[in-house]
Amino acid sequence: MASLVSRVxxxxxxxxxxxxxxxxxxxxxxxxxVGMSFTFGSPAAAFYNAATNVRQVDVPTFSGDIGILPxxxxxxxxxxxxxxxxxxxxxxxxxxxxxSGSVTVNEDSSVQILAEEACRLEDIDPQLARSGLEKAQxxxxxxxxxxxRTEAQVALEFHEQVVxxxx
Amino acid sequence: xHPCCGDGLFHVPEIEALLAHASWVRDEHRSxxxxxxxxxxxxxxTQVRGMATLKEIRNRLKSxxxxxxxxxxxxxxxxxxxxxxxxxxxxxxxxxxxxxxxYDKVDIEQDREKPRHLLVTIGSDRGLCGAMNSNINKLLKxxxxxxxxxxxxxxxxxxxxxxxxxxxxxxxxxxxxxNFGRQPATFSDAAEVAEAVINSGYxxxxxxxxxxxxxxxxxxNLRPLPLHSLESVSEADSLAVYDSLDAEVIRSYQEYQLxxxxxxxxxxxxxxxxSARMTAMDSATKNAGEMIDTLTMQFNRKRQAEITKExxxxxxxxxxxxx
Numbered sequence: 001m002a003s004l005v006s007r008v009x010x011x012x013x014x015x016x017x018x019x020x021x022x023x024x025x026x027x028x029x030x031x032x033x034v035g036m037s038f039t040f041g042s043p044a045a046a047f048y049n050a051a052t053n054v055r056q057v058d059v060p061t062f063s064g065d066i067g068i069l070p071x072x073x074x075x076x077x078x079x080x081x082x083x084x085x086x087x088x089x090x091x092x093x094x095x096x097x098x099x100s101g102s103v104t105v106n107e108d109s110s111v112q113i114l115a116e117e118a119c120r121l122e123d124i125d126p127q128l129a130r131s132g133l134e135k136a137q138x139x140x141x142x143x144x145x146x147x148x149r150t151e152a153q154v155a156l157e158f159h160e161q162v163v164x165x166x167x
Numbered sequence: 168x169h170p171c172c173g174d175g176l177f178h179v180p181e182i183e184a185l186l187a188h189a190s191w192v193r194d195e196h197r198s199x200x201x202x203x204x205x206x207x208x209x210x211x212x213t214q215v216r217g218m219a220t221l222k223e224i225r226n227r228l229k230s231x232x233x234x235x236x237x238x239x240x241x242x243x244x245x246x247x248x249x250x251x252x253x254x255x256x257x258x259x260x261x262x263x264x265x266x267x268x269x270y271d272k273v274d275i276e277q278d279r280e281k282p283r284h285l286l287v288t289i290g291s292d293r294g295l296c297g298a299m300n301s302n303i304n305k306l307l308k309x310x311x312x313x314x315x316x317x318x319x320x321x322x323x324x325x326x327x328x329x330x331x332x333x334x335x336x337x338x339x340x341x342x343x344x345x346n347f348g349r350q351p352a353t354f355s356d357a358a359e360v361a362e363a364v365i366n367s368g369y370x371x372x373x374x375x376x377x378x379x380x381x382x383x384x385x386x387x388n389l390r391p392l393p394l395h396s397l398e399s400v401s402e403a404d405s406l407a408v409y410d411s412l413d414a415e416v417i418r419s420y421q422e423y424q425l426x427x428x429x430x431x432x433x434x435x436x437x438x439x440x441x442s443a444r445m446t447a448m449d450s451a452t453k454n455a456g457e458m459i460d461t462l463t464m465q466f467n468r469k470r471q472a473e474i475t476k477e478x479x480x481x482x483x484x485x486x487x488x489x490x
Contacts, residue, residue: 075410078423108272
């Protein structure tokens with residue numbers, strides 16, 4: 001399964017206009033271990049780096065969509081393409097689209113979400129997303145070998161999620 | 168540089184060569200000259216004291232100037248690449264720390280006494296980048312020497328390691344990647360290496376990634392990061408803390424983390440390489456500049472000495488005619 005992760009090409013570059021890089025920094029949480037230390041990034045951009053002002057994160061994983069709050073039970077999960085929502089302490093809601101990757105919740109309530117590609121929902125061009133979806137559908141029907149078919153299916157699933165997230 | 172004989176006068180070698188023809192001076196000077204010369208090489212030219220001809224100095228000057236141009240342009244190219252590499256390093260650092268965080272928290276012990284070791288080293292293809300690659304090569308050699316009783320395999324990125332070690336240590340090389348360092352590393356590169364390591368079928372007990380961590384423009388550090396095999400992660404005690412894990416999730420997770428960690432290390436290496444090359448070429452350019460200054464001085468003095476010599480010829484000849 002994870003070998004697919006390596007083969008998915010730069011899907012998001014096709015749909016995203018600009019990738020806004022914003023590493024959110026926050027004041028140290030005086031309350032101590034109650035908050036979660038949230039790190040979320042992709043190889044190209046780090047959105048949150050050990051941020052402590054995050055209240056909740058909704059994550060799409062292959063074992064289901066999970067909502068992570070501070071003091072969540074430690075777990076590991078594989079990220080699924082889809083929409084990721086971050087709820088900050090001051091009621092700001094940031095939505096992202098992620099391709100695939102890993103989710104880690106540690107015992108000390110620190111959360112690391114590493115996505116192979118991720119960008120803000122606002123940065124996605126709906127037109128490009130829809131045309132990408134059509135192209136992926138064509139690719140799937142034209143796929144010959146097993147490997148091609150799997151790649152096309154991955155691309156298709158990703159684009160479906162992106163279009164769904166935009167609605 | 169004119170050597171000064173003991174009498175404290177400033178001697179011009181060409182004039183002395185002329186004076187040496189006068190017999191009453193000849194023996195003393197020649198013996199002194201020969202004594203001083205036995206320690207040096209004997210010059211093939213007729214000029215005295217190992218000083219090159221005007222043409223040789225001019226050629227040398229020309230070649231050093233060319234070298235300076237080359238090193239200067241290499242420095243600029245490296246500076247541009249370094250700027251880009253540093254920019255791309257910024258988001259990849261938290262990415263790498265995030266990827267390694269799980270292993271830190273779980274704190275899996277690597278028992279170095281176990282027999283099978285895997286070393287992944289990240290270097291560069293091209294040289295002139297400081298001590299980066301030689302540090303890695305030295306480390307590999309010493310590792311093999313210190314662990315002679317274990318089974319060790321290398322996976323090297325960057326041609327330099329292969330060039331240095333393949334002849335003598337070919338049995339240790341499992342895989343080597345070239346064409347690394349020219350273009351900035353991408354996640355797909357890291358994923359390719361990770362996939363190859365996992366699919367190689369080599370079941371290692373102890374694994375380490377060695378790379379040059381970028382500290383600042385003038386400094387970088389050779390650092391290891393632990394590389395855990397699937398077995399050691401699955402069998403770790405602290406893994407029980409993590410909820411709802413099955414073998415599939417652990418395997419996928421492990422593969423992705425390996426690619427992520429490799430990606431972060433590659434980015435650091437890129438940055439170190441370009442900054443090291445930039446500083447190396449910068450000091451090479453400065454040195455070349457100094458050499459050019461010295462040679463130009465030498466050239467001018469030589470040129471003036473020759474003019475003086477010709478003048479003396481003319482004056483002496485004229486005087487002889489008058490008499």
